[in-house]
Every structure is written in structure tokens, then in C-alpha cells.
Amino acid sequence: MTILLWLLILFAIHAVALAKQRQFNITHGSSLTPITNSSWFSPSRNFAFGFYEQTNGYAVGISIVGMPNKTAVWTANRNSPVVPSNAVLLLTSDGRLIVHVGSQEISVINPSRAIASASMLDKGNFVLYDSDRNVIWQSFDNPTNTLLPGQHISAGQELFSSASEADDSFGIFRLEMQHDGNLVQYPVDTADSAPYAYYATGTYRAGNNVTLNLDDDGLLYLHNSTNRLRNLTRGGYSRERTIIYMLKIDADGILRVYSHSLNQQNSSMIWSSTDDRCIPKGLCGLNxxxxxxxxxxxxxxxxxxxxxxxxxxxxxxxxxxxxxxxxxxxxxxxxxxxxxxxxxxxxxxxxxxxxxxxxxxxxxxxxxxxxxxxxxxxxxxxxxxxxxxxxxxxxxxxxxxxxxxxxVNFIPNEGLPNQTVEETKGKKQRIDILIAGITLTVFALLVLGISGFLIHRRKFY
Known part of the structure; x- marks a missing residue:
């Protein structure tokens, strides 16, 4: 019995060691390309870090794998152009994560220290480590347009919408967790003030330690350092590992919580900040x-x-x-x-x-x-x-x-019926040119006549 117990303990230790080894499997020299070997996977293979297809090229980011099309939850360098199929993502020997496109070198992530290794975790968090395996950067601290279970947005952080469903560059809407405790949506490039807001939780007196959180059961809520302030969704949805919840600020500016079923390979919306698609300010641009x-x-x-x-x-x-x-x-x-x-x-x-x-x-x-x-x-x-x-x-x-x-299309005055403004201006310009031409011609003939008269007169004197 004692021997069996020791064997179980040794097996558990070995399993933990293997799990850790799988966690730190991205090392110096590891590389990816868009066409072959395009991703580094999490242990469950539910999430992947690497290339995913965008309009006219490829972006680098984190995707949910078990869907018909890769569903991106984080994107690097959102305002940089997409890269072509001959790009190479590389963790260099000197600890940099870069993309090579021909002779061009594009930095993907810039942590404060050299990268020794990296991991794509089962929660959807991509993590970079130094040589002592200290976390020096993680995607959960740097959200783009999506919030995953276990992730939170702190005071001063923002989510930015994508330009479109097919383009994950920066869009025209933002969600901000304000320092006053209010969670507010604005158009981009506007002040953080009420006239520009189109969605708010009204928790502006809650203080500067409020965070937005998403749980494994789809519960979206605001929390301060001591208690839960407000539930935005009812939660209580399935906690099966094959279901992944996510909050996203969509390209149309509306917040939505989605449920992704990896078994059925489909998605459904379980909550949205509004049912009125015209609420987001600036959706239709100027005029x-x-x-x-x-x-x-x-x-x-x-x-x-x-x-x-x-x-x-x-x-x-x-x-x-x-x-x-x-x-x-x-x-x-x-x-x-x-x-x-x-x-x-x-x-x-x-x-x-x-x-x-x-x-x-x-x-x-x-x-x-x-x-x-x-x-x-x-x-x-x-x-x-x-x-x-x-x-x-x-x-x-x-x-x-x-x-x-x-x-107006027609000007009914000045004796010019049925003429447009542009036609009138054009005709006036042509008349002015004609008058100038006639004047120059008459002047030239007059000079020529006077010259001839003077020459003829000199012959007789």
C-alpha cells in the first residue's frame, strides 16, 4: 500500500513537471509562419498565439481555436499594416519577439527585460518570462477589444473597437474604466465628459479602485477592493470547459457578451449594452x-x-x-x-x-x-x-x-432662366475671355494702322 502511495505521488509530481514543461515550450529560436506552423497553442489547444487571417494579409494575436474561423481576442500592433504570407514570427536568441518581412523587422511586444521564454495559457493569456521565470508581460494586462474570464480592466484602462469585423485595426469606439468608478463608452478622440458618452453604468461615485470583471459562468460585474458593486449580466451560465465566454466591444460600438461552444463550433450573444443599434455616437460619421x-x-x-x-x-x-x-x-x-x-x-x-x-x-x-x-x-x-x-x-x-x-439647381434671376450656378459662372468667364480677345485684336489693328500711316507719310516728306 505504501509503495502504491509513493508511486501515485511520483506520478503526480511527474505530471506537474510535464505540465510546467508544456507551459514553457516557447523558447529562443521558436518561429511561426502564416501558412505552415502558424500558431503556438495552449495545452488544451483552445487558444493559440500566432498568425491569423485578416483582410489582404495576416495579423499577429490570440485566437479561440475551436471555431470555424479563428476568433481573435487580442491583436498586436493594431495600427500597423497586415503582413504577407512570407512573414516569419520569431523569438530571437537575444530575447525579442519580432516579425520578419523580407529585410524589415517589426517588433511585436516590447517588455522591459529580455524574453527567455513564453507560454500560451489555457485561460487565453499569453505570457512572457525572464530567465528567472518571472512574468515580464502578459496579454491579460494589455487588453485590446476583448475581456476573457479571469481577466479584468482596471481604472484608466480602455478597450477599443475594431475597424470592422474583418479588420482588427483601431475602430471609432472605446470603453473606459474611469478613475471615478464609472464604466463609460465614448467615440474615440473625444473628452471623457457626459456630452460624448453613449453608455454608462452610473457608478461615478465608487472611487478609483473599481474593476470590470468577467467570470467563468458569464457573469460580468464591477468590483471594488471590498465587494461587488453591480452585476451587468445575470451570470449562472454553464461552466463547461468547452464553453468560452467573452466580452467584446464590437465594431458597431456596442458591448456584447458572447458564449462560444467549442463542441458545436458556434457562438451566441447572451447580453448587450443596448438593443438600439443607433445609440453609438459617430457610427455614421460627419453629416x-x-x-x-x-x-x-x-x-x-x-x-x-x-x-x-x-x-x-x-x-x-x-x-x-x-x-x-x-x-x-x-x-x-x-x-x-x-x-x-x-x-x-x-x-x-x-x-x-x-x-x-x-x-x-x-x-x-x-x-x-x-x-x-x-x-x-x-x-x-x-x-x-x-x-x-x-x-x-x-x-x-x-x-x-x-x-x-x-x-439650388437653377437660378431664376438676371434674365438667365434654367442655368445652373456653375453654368452661369462658366458663361461669364467665356464672355470675359471673348471681350479681352476682341479688345486685344482691335488694339493690334489700331497700332498696325497708325504704324502704316506714319511709314506712308514719311515717303512723301
Missing amino acids: GFCTNTDDQARCLCLPGFDFVMPENWSVGCERNFTAETCRLRENTSKYYDMRTVENTVWEDSTYVVLGRTTKEDCEQACLQDSNCEAALFKDTECRKQRLPLRYGRRDLGNSNLALVKVG
Whole structure:
């Protein structure tokens, strides 16, 4: 019996040693390529670190393996271009993790000390170690757009959306765990202030030690140093090892918790921060507005505008007519008309407010003001705006009208019916050229005539 017990103990020690050996299997000289041997796997082979396919190339990151398409949960160098199929990922002999593309060398991760080894762990955490096996960097401390079970976001950390489902470079939305304890979503490149927020937990008095956490059962919650502050999901979902939960800020700006089933090789959403796909501010870019159609977001341009890039709504809209320079004109109504967009809300960038007015008076006030490019009218209040308008979305419960100044196609004055502004300008330029040509010709003939007269006169004297 004693011998059997010792054998069991020795077997357990050997198993632990093997597990540790498997954990530290990425050593100096280890390399990957996108086409063959593309990943370093976790012991369970549920997660992999290495190359994964993106639009027109490959990115380096961490993926969930047991899915039809690799589902990325972390991406390196998100603003760097994708790499081609001849790239090589290498842990060098001097302790650097780099990608070789021909003669070009791209750094993947820059820890404070030389890398002695690395591991892809079963939790989805990629870890770098020094020669004493101290952790010098880990992906769980440097999230990109995803939170995994056991991982948390501390005060001051952010998640950034991807540009699209097929492109994991930086997108246009962010989620921030603020130092005041509030978890808030904003568009990128905006201040951390209420006018730009489109989702918040309202925990702004909780202090600077609040973290966002995700558990193995799908429970997403806020926690401070002593207790749980708020549950964002109900949790209690299956804890089977073949199911992986993840929180992601998607390309459309909405937070979602997903359940990935490795057995069935499918995914399902179990929670989202909103059901209104038009809530994220800036989804449609400048001078565009969002409308829900069959539970899908659709972007439209203001009257007189077209998409800059029809395949990428977030780039926004630009004028489809040439704006006249009218700063010195007293009345622009003969060059412009006002078009109406109903039931829309926008960021308020008002420079003049007119009270106790009508829609018609609001339109005239904008037409007669060379600085006014649009106006927002609600009830009896007219708010003059300069372009661009942003953060637009349709809200059928809001009676606000967006009144937009648009160039007219025809100018019914100055005896020139059915001529466009550009045609009028072009004709005027041609007339000016013709007059100048005739003047020069007459002047040349006059000089020639005088010269001939003088020569002829000298012959007789």
C-alpha cells in the first residue's frame, strides 16, 4: 500500500513537471509562419498565439481555436499594416519577439527585460518570462477589444473597437474604466465628459479602485477592493470547459457578451449594452445620421450630401454641390434652399438661438445668414448651426427638425432662366475671355494702322 502511495505521488509530481514543461515550450529560436506552423497553442489547444487571417494579409494575436474561423481576442500592433504570407514570427536568441518581412523587422511586444521564454495559457493569456521565470508581460494586462474570464480592466484602462469585423485595426469606439468608478463608452478622440458618452453604468461615485470583471459562468460585474458593486449580466451560465465566454466591444460600438461552444463550433450573444443599434455616437460619421431598419443600423446622408466612402459609413458624408462664397451677401435665398429631415437628434453646436419662431421663419433666418449652414427647430425654438453636424440618429419620439441649407439647381434671376450656378459662372468667364480677345485684336489693328500711316507719310516728306 505504501509503495502504491509513493508511486501515485511520483506520478503526480511527474505530471506537474510535464505540465510546467508544456507551459514553457516557447523558447529562443521558436518561429511561426502564416501558412505552415502558424500558431503556438495552449495545452488544451483552445487558444493559440500566432498568425491569423485578416483582410489582404495576416495579423499577429490570440485566437479561440475551436471555431470555424479563428476568433481573435487580442491583436498586436493594431495600427500597423497586415503582413504577407512570407512573414516569419520569431523569438530571437537575444530575447525579442519580432516579425520578419523580407529585410524589415517589426517588433511585436516590447517588455522591459529580455524574453527567455513564453507560454500560451489555457485561460487565453499569453505570457512572457525572464530567465528567472518571472512574468515580464502578459496579454491579460494589455487588453485590446476583448475581456476573457479571469481577466479584468482596471481604472484608466480602455478597450477599443475594431475597424470592422474583418479588420482588427483601431475602430471609432472605446470603453473606459474611469478613475471615478464609472464604466463609460465614448467615440474615440473625444473628452471623457457626459456630452460624448453613449453608455454608462452610473457608478461615478465608487472611487478609483473599481474593476470590470468577467467570470467563468458569464457573469460580468464591477468590483471594488471590498465587494461587488453591480452585476451587468445575470451570470449562472454553464461552466463547461468547452464553453468560452467573452466580452467584446464590437465594431458597431456596442458591448456584447458572447458564449462560444467549442463542441458545436458556434457562438451566441447572451447580453448587450443596448438593443438600439443607433445609440453609438459617430457610427455614421460627419453629416450622416443613423436609422434602424429591421433591427439593423442604416446610415443616411443629409440632403445635399453623399457618402465619402459608400462601403464605410463611419467616414461620413460630403456636399454633392459646390458651395458659393456668400460671406458678403446680404441674402443667400436665391442661391440656396432649405431641406427638412424629421425626427432626428444631433450634437448641439448652436451659435445663435431664436425663440418664439416658426419653422418658416427659422428657414428664412438661416437663408439670410451667410454663417448659417443648418438649423435645428423644435417647438418654437430655432438653433442655428455650422457644419459639420455629427452624432445624428433618427428618433421617432423626438419632434426635432434638422433644416439644411442646400444649393439650388437653377437660378431664376438676371434674365438667365434654367442655368445652373456653375453654368452661369462658366458663361461669364467665356464672355470675359471673348471681350479681352476682341479688345486685344482691335488694339493690334489700331497700332498696325497708325504704324502704316506714319511709314506712308514719311515717303512723301
